[in-house]
Amino acid sequence: MTIYHLVDDAGFGGVNRMLDHLTRALARTTGKHEIIRIKRGQLSPPRLTNASHIVSHLSVCWKNMPLMTALRARYAETPLIHVEHSYSERFVTARVENRDRFETLLAAAYALFDRIVAVSAQQGNWLGRKFVGSGRLAVIEPCVELDDFHAVPDRIAGSRTVIGAIGRFDTQKGFDILIEGLRKSARQDIEVHFYGKGDEEKRLRKLAGGDPRIVFQGYAESPATAMASCDVIAMPSRYEPYGLVALEAMAAGRPVIASGADGLAGHIANGAVGVGDNTPDGWARALNELDINDFRRGAVSPRKQAKEAEQSFADRWLRLLGDLREQPHPFQMAA
Amino acid sequence: MKNLSPVASIVVPAYNAATTIRETLDSLIDQTFPDFEIIVVDDGSSDSTVAIVKGYADPRIRLISQANRGLAGAHNTGIAAARGAYIGFCDADDLWLPEKLELHIRHLQEKPDVGISFAGSSMIDRDGKPVGINQSPKLTNITAADVFCRNPIGNGSAAVIRSEALEGFGYRPAGETERDWWFDENFRQSDDIEGWLRFIVTQDWKIEGIPGHLTLYRIHIGGLSANVEKQFATWLAMRDKLARIAPNLIARHGDRAAAYQLRYLARRCVSMRQGRTALGFALRSLKASRRPFIEEPVKSTVTLAAATFIALAGDGIYSQIETRLLGAGNA
Numbered sequence: 001m002t003i004y005h006l007v008d009d010a011g012f013g014g015v016n017r018m019l020d021h022l023t024r025a026l027a028r029t030t031g032k033h034e035i036i037r038i039k040r041g042q043l044s045p046p047r048l049t050n051a052s053h054i055v056s057h058l059s060v061c062w063k064n065m066p067l068m069t070a071l072r073a074r075y076a077e078t079p080l081i082h083v084e085h086s087y088s089e090r091f092v093t094a095r096v097e098n099r100d101r102f103e104t105l106l107a108a109a110y111a112l113f114d115r116i117v118a119v120s121a122q123q124g125n126w127l128g129r130k131f132v133g134s135g136r137l138a139v140i141e142p143c144v145e146l147d148d149f150h151a152v153p154d155r156i157a158g159s160r161t162v163i164g165a166i167g168r169f170d171t172q173k174g175f176d177i178l179i180e181g182l183r184k185s186a187r188q189d190i191e192v193h194f195y196g197k198g199d200e201e202k203r204l205r206k207l208a209g210g211d212p213r214i215v216f217q218g219y220a221e222s223p224a225t226a227m228a229s230c231d232v233i234a235m236p237s238r239y240e241p242y243g244l245v246a247l248e249a250m251a252a253g254r255p256v257i258a259s260g261a262d263g264l265a266g267h268i269a270n271g272a273v274g275v276g277d278n279t280p281d282g283w284a285r286a287l288n289e290l291d292i293n294d295f296r297r298g299a300v301s302p303r304k305q306a307k308e309a310e311q312s313f314a315d316r317w318l319r320l321l322g323d324l325r326e327q328p329h330p331f332q333m334a335a
Numbered sequence: 336m337k338n339l340s341p342v343a344s345i346v347v348p349a350y351n352a353a354t355t356i357r358e359t360l361d362s363l364i365d366q367t368f369p370d371f372e373i374i375v376v377d378d379g380s381s382d383s384t385v386a387i388v389k390g391y392a393d394p395r396i397r398l399i400s401q402a403n404r405g406l407a408g409a410h411n412t413g414i415a416a417a418r419g420a421y422i423g424f425c426d427a428d429d430l431w432l433p434e435k436l437e438l439h440i441r442h443l444q445e446k447p448d449v450g451i452s453f454a455g456s457s458m459i460d461r462d463g464k465p466v467g468i469n470q471s472p473k474l475t476n477i478t479a480a481d482v483f484c485r486n487p488i489g490n491g492s493a494a495v496i497r498s499e500a501l502e503g504f505g506y507r508p509a510g511e512t513e514r515d516w517w518f519d520e521n522f523r524q525s526d527d528i529e530g531w532l533r534f535i536v537t538q539d540w541k542i543e544g545i546p547g548h549l550t551l552y553r554i555h556i557g558g559l560s561a562n563v564e565k566q567f568a569t570w571l572a573m574r575d576k577l578a579r580i581a582p583n584l585i586a587r588h589g590d591r592a593a594a595y596q597l598r599y600l601a602r603r604c605v606s607m608r609q610g611r612t613a614l615g616f617a618l619r620s621l622k623a624s625r626r627p628f629i630e631e632p633v634k635s636t637v638t639l640a641a642a643t644f645i646a647l648a649g650d651g652i653y654s655q656i657e658t659r660l661l662g663a664g665n666a
Contacts, residue, residue: 093479093535093539094583277516282509
């Protein structure tokens with residue numbers, strides 16, 4: 001039997017890395033995993049022989065609805081799981097013009113699946129409140145291969161504090177807020193290093209205005225190497241269903257300062273520092289008060305927490321796949 | 336019995352409110368829905384506000400005194416202390432009609448995706464007499480742009496919030512050690528609109544109104560902030576802040592919202608009989624965006640006409656016809 005994972009061709013790096021990790025972590029305990037690439041807007045479902053489960057990592061959009069509907073019809077008796085990688089409460093408020101239309105889409109799409117997997121407790125709360133009954137909802141925080149991050153040595157505090165910001169240059173990530181915040185702060189011993197690329201780059205550079213405390217390091221082939229040269233990781237995101245960078249930073253033993261958007265609130269509950277007011281003024285105040293020595297190791301080190309996250313990721317997927325195998329499918333019961 | 340949390344909390348921020356707070360508290364005690372607590376937040380009053388509140392024997396009234404933190408700070412202290420599943424706000428000079436709380440709670444129970452329930456208001460004067468002007472805002476399908484441009488919630492005594500919806504709304508700014516903020520205490524004006532706007536641009540909860548004019552909102556002609564220009568500067572700072580949180584909204588509706596805000600300030604100047612200033616604001620409104628003239632032609636024209644009239648003719652004749660002009664639209 002095979003577990004099929006369907007991925008959009010527009011799928012971003014995080015999803016692919018999570019899938020690599022998932023298939024490797026579960027390789028010994030479940031059946032074969034196969035990753036199928038789908039063209040967005042493709043109408044007919046792929047042939048999935050001998051499927052024990054079908055897991056959709058597709059983006060829910062009107063263009064993908066015919067495919068999702070056909071998938072349900074063709075594999076009526078196979079457990080169908082959807083992992084919601086894209087949407088969250090703050091995504092909706094930031095990006096969705098017509099909320100009624102969007103809610104109709106999500107309600108219709110989610111109704112096709114036996115389980116909806118939320119990628120954070122916060123996203124799960126929102127999905128549960130708006131779309132999915134608790135019986136069909138599971139929360140599994142994503143995880144990726146973290147060995148490179150675990151291997152990053154502890155950083156010895158120097159005279160300058162380097163804050164790393166890693167990710168796509170997109171309004172989602174809120175890097176503009178961080179730049180404006182630093183420029184409002186008088187702290188000359190703090191630098192912010194950006195690792196990434198994207199449409200916003202020109203605007204970000206303009207906002208930085210040649211301030212020597214702001215450094216654009218280009219796209220980081222290895223985020224772990226990038227983190228090695230940072231003291232702290234900043235995540236001023238406007239929306240973030242989960243926030244993988246926070247987990248990677250924890251594995252690298254780097255403290256995280258984050259906005260409370262969506263899944264980042266969960267990372268804050270797990271030891272990241274909340275900036276509170278995710279605006280330039282809020283960051284300026286946080287930076288003014290920043291003392292790298294304040295980040296003491298607690299009873300549980302962040303690295304250990306990241307290890308536990310890896311384990312619970314595998315456990316929860318195993319449990320979910322197991323639950324769905326044993327339960328007779330509602331469509332079968334009706335037959 | 337006292338250990339049980341009440342269903343609703345009503346937060347009453349009070350700063351030197353001795354002349355009006357009795358009437359306010361009486362109107363709250365008279366609510367038809369009885370299971371509530373009233374949290375009076377005395378924001379550093381120097382008059383007899385505290386003594387008056389202490390004179391009430393009703394066990395549902397709680398008094399919290401703090402050094403002055405401003406209206407946002409008083410609201411935040413009240414929210415932090417509130418135990419109810421629904422939290423209403425009533426300024427210490429406004430009144431609630433007896434059925435207000437009951438109707439909002441019913442609304443919030445029937446519509447689980449509504450986070451803030453509000454209603455329209457009737458204006459009263461210093462003596463509590465109706466002045467014949469109502470706030471009758473848009474009630475349903477409220478978008479962030481509606482909140483930004485028209486603030487349908489209208490005043491500080493109109494809203495009842497579901498406490499569940501406060502979770503993603505609050506935050507703890509650097510330097511604050513006592514409690515969270517829901518309203519931004521850095522703003523001494525525009526703090527309410529900043530809060531409602533941030534509520535709707537960061538949360539997937541609806542803001543929705545119910546019919547009726549359930550708040551009696553007191554207007555103080557003499558108490559109007561003399562420095563209208565400063566008020567606009569604060570509003571611009573609020574817009575600037577929100578532009579970082581919700582860049583698309585401000586890019587698309589920033590000018591239109593400014594036009595409405597300038598028109599509102601022009602109307603305030605008209606009521607203060609500052610003709611020249613009123614005309615200045617009315618013209619700046621027109622320059623910022625023509626949308627108010629397209630969307631609300633009567634009110635926009637009346638505002639411009641009134642401002643022009645006072646600027647040219649003085650307020651003598653104008654005062655005689657004001658009621659009819661202003662009575663034609665909303666405040």
